[in-house]
Amino acid sequence: MSEMNTFEDAIRFAINHEEEEAKFYEGMAKRSTSEDQKKAMLAHADEEYDHKRRLEAILANKRLPVSSRITADPDMKVAEMLVVKDRGGNIGYEDALILAAKREKQASRFYRALADTAPNPELAEIFSFLAEQEAKHGKQIEQKYDDAQREG
Template sequence: MDNVQFEQIMSVAIAREIEAHEFYQQVYERTEDAEVKKVFAQLAKEELGHKELLEQFKYDPTMVMKIQAPPDYKVAEATELPKLSIAMKPADAIALAMKKEQQAVEFYRELRDRATDRSTKDIFENLANMELGHKHRLENVFVEIGYPEVF
């Protein structure tokens, strides 16, 4: 893969992190539930962290980016996409976020599958794994909120 192609890939990934940050920030600003606000504020902050990491990687491709994939319990796939509203319940807000992260995982995996060289495939796999980490964390929160154990 040449430098131009690499920079284009990183630019798309950075733009997606900015878009995710803006989405999470808007939900944070518009929602009424304190717990939902807390979760989305944290997600918005993490997306900025991802953006910074990708910017570093874009300008220093010698950096090693090896992101391990966490277990995927497929909770997002088994959950319907709720509609965005300012009066969302915490479980619906988390479901919305985990579905968005699932879409990001699928986006990068599709690009990985279309790539023709190993280095490009590895970059997309790492980007998918980064998003899968968010999805995994959100699925855990969703299960805790959506299915609390009663003793």
């Protein structure tokens, strides 16, 4: 990881991360075993691209929008208990959700660790915001997993 000492460094890092996550979801869509799964993965990709656009706007404005600050519960216990089954090239919807939830949890923890060790309050605020966004996304994915379990 490159050194992040400035506001711009932190936001650029986050923008790159969100783009990587969007591409991950696009890749999962290509591996989907159903049209519904493909649509869900592409919707997650769209959310990550939305995060990227919001971060780009933050970079342009050089501040966090107050309306975007949320309080999210980062305790995603379901993601800790689940195991992704390797099925080769294609991946089932529930397995895709498990993998996605784990990635979101990992991203939230990563951003939280960066917030806790940030060299100044401005960077801490940025990374806390990102950790909350990833935690919220993870909770949404876990809810989809729970719904799929009830339906299945």
